[in-house]
Amino acid sequence: MEDVCAKFVSQKISKARWRPLPAAALQPPDFFATGSWDNEDNRISIWSVGDLGNAGLNGEYQGEPQLLCDIRHNGDVMDMQFLDQERIVVASSTGAVTVFRHHQNNQTLSANQRWDKAHYHVDQDTSCGGAACTGVICNNPEIVTVGEDGRINLFRADQKDAVRTIDNADSSTLHAVTFLRTTEILTVNSIGQLKIWDLRQQRNEPSQIFSLTGDRVPLHCVDRHPNQQHIVATGGQDGMLSIWDIRQGTMPVSLLNAHEAEMWEVHFHPSNPDHLFTCSEDGSLWHWDTSTDISEKPSFLHQGGRSTTYFSHNTINQSVVSAWLSNDPTKDRMEITNLIPNQTLSVNSLDILGPCLVYGTDAEAIYVNRQLFA
């Protein structure tokens, strides 16, 4: 893994996110943000990796990430999303949701807007009783948050009060949220359910409920296929990756055995969605690749000592052929690579953009790989 730069940062990293690139940008991303957890003094930090001045003679060495600026954050950073190129929305274990602005001219961070007690237990006005905000998703200017209180909030940047709040949307803890379409969101909860909410409707009920059968294994993360919006991936407490086709059925299309412990995040590659990345409490980070056409390659391919496995999975007949829902037996394989050998502590977060991968761990380190597909 010689292309990976590591940096120990003296705080456990709970979230890592690339700053989005302006539309039509061709260069790889150069800034990312991290958030820490479990510290007495948690921080949001902005890092730079784009310093080409540090490049060695052979052009491969990129130097470790450099801290540009950081700011104190009250509570554990539970989730974090860029709203646009300058603003970051951060979910806190105190129940607050804060928008931070990154001033690039003088490299500082400042709190731009805050919704205190966006999530709370029992009574919003008491001094204590905040409930952790577990997930946040942005679609500028809209911000949706979910929390341990089973509440869904819809905020609009620059508006003081919530646009919409669904109290008691879920009787268990909501773990993550993502946009399905501009007016619909997907949530996953701690009893193995995937719910679709239509924010146009005034009814405080989900428009559809999908669930894992049997064991009610909690789901921790969710992501939607960037091009084919009916394909959704979720990760569960048992480390299982589930692929859902929300056009039909109430159960996952395929269940793929993956990690040995909680899957904390799942991400389709934003521009190359045949690739999927997952990370877990067991300290592994997996790259799932369905682009491999087995007929053209010998099976049991070994790349530089990495272990490579081909999985076979059963799918229901599909009308639209997608690599993730495919039923063609000759192509119905995927190549899975563990990108972290010998890791011990949890990989809490990852993000991918273009050829770049960033991830953060409980071993207080951040890692950047700038040549993911090299």
Next chain:
Amino acid sequence: AAVPSQVVPGADPSARQLCFAWGPAEVLVCETLFGRRGGSPSPGEGGPGRALLPGALKGCVAGTGEGGPSSSCVFVVRKDQDIYIQTLRKLFNESHGIFIGLQRSEEELAGKSRKAQLVQVSKNYRSVIRACMEDMHQAAISTRDPALHSQYSTQVSILSAVELIWNLCEILFVEAAAAGPLLLRLLDWVRLHVCDVDNMVREVLSSENPSKHELFWNVVDVFVLQGRMDEARHLLSKEASANPTSVNMYKILDDLMKKMPVPSLGNTQTLTEMELKWQHWHEECQRYLQDGTFASNPHMESICKILLGDEDAILEKKELMTTWYHFLVTRLLYSHPTVKPMELRMDMFLGGESSPEPLDTILMAAFEFEMHQVIKECSIALSNWWFVAHLTDLLDHCKLLQSHNLYFGSNMREFLLLEYASGLFSHHSLWQLGVDYFDHCPEYGRVYLELHIERIPLNTEQKALKVLRICEQRQMHEQVRSICKIMAMKALRNNRLGSALSWSIRAKDAAFATLISDRFLKDYCERGCFSDLDLIDNLGPSMLLSDRLTFLGKYREFHRLYGEKRFSEAAKLLLMLMTAHIAPCSFWMTLLTDALPLLEQKEVIFSAEQTYELMRCLEDLTAGKSDKQKFQDDDVETMKVEMLRLALARNLARVIVKEGTLEGS
């Protein structure tokens, strides 16, 4: 050995008696009122640090309030202050990875390759120390706060001492270098760590004309003393070209330096060969010294004396060596280059003029191969357990500590690892690292982990899940149950019945599931509708966890059937809930009331037999109550019973007619 004790600032044991409360890694100390009367405290309580293990108390006090005469303060005394230094967290985290790698490494590698592996591990540890030292150095330079600056500078010197000791231990114990290579390693060690003269060397070498520099000969001496012959010769050649008159003298010295036999790293020559060559070369040097070849140049004469291992000549250069261990290695180089490891202790060096510093004591113990003494002295002198724990573990993997057993606890390795890991657990964030250290303590690790893990504050569900995963992976059922119970209680307090039920299902805690089910039922009785339907409808097999939960699930199923107008199925289920004693008695009245609308339907739903059973249930319920209770029941209840009796009687009448008709036809 004297136990270093430290008085907690602000707490005065001579004025008041102190009392203690022990935590896993912290001690609470507070003043009591007894002191005034009792006079002097008993000897055992002279200082709060006494009770702790040697070196354990490093006196980090997070006191509350001012220690005024009338204030009663509670002091939190932490065992391990260094844990809280930000930059050291890098050391803890990176070395954790190396530690785990070492524990996982296969011991099947025999002999040389195993040794090479262990040496590599040792080097990895040292490079982590060095990296951390550099960070700390940067931090010291960049800070403007003088207090912080001095704190960082202290840490830099501690880390550099730690690395010095570790490197020596690596040479002597881990690699256990043999005669010959041993001296080369020791020379490397000296070159790496005696950095005081580096600036001088740099200054002279970068000057325009080094040979004219006033410190020129000092630098040549430094090179010779450190055995850096090539560099010394290079410098000398410059001087020679500037002095054409004495070129011959330079040539002879250069030749001597060139010919000096060096122990080889490979097996190309035997020790005897080496000793023969050495003898020969030594005699040659002696000859030149005696015939006064260098008499005209005192610098060169002194170098020749050094080459001969002349102790006085070497001691004259004391300033250039700065430390006694440099002197030791230099003297060995020129008087006994084939020194064997075991001879090092024979060759011990002069007694110190002043009392030795702890570092000196530690290094001397190492040179004398007193491994346990090294560890003991380090434990006392250093302000954290990191060093001794990791070094001892490494030495243990080298199979060097097997025979030694403590009269308490398990063995020394485990004892030190437990102390270190306990320190990690006292930290709000580093506790996760401690888990793996406990895992590799076979005797007491598990117990320690059990005690510590229960004390981790669980402020979010995500953190609880992480702690839970640690417990589940190690089959710590008791702790799993306790964590789930804590989380369930929290959820219950926050009125999150759904979450509370999920947690108790995860812990398979039947009693708690019953409690929560009762809350659900109570809520239903009060409000007339169920909350958290999405959960109750999806209980699945977990419904069987407790009778009450089963009832809750089944009762909800009854409501669903009723809502879907599947009346006869609903009626059957309702009756079954009572006759099979799934429903708690206190709930029977509600169930019977639920039967009312079914009894009043146009078509007959309950059969005659079912109606009799319903009647028996009603009579059991009313007969079971004492007169006193009856008296207390309000009119509503009595009316309900009357209504039920009426409805049941009418239903019975209808069903008898209906069943009779059916049979007759």
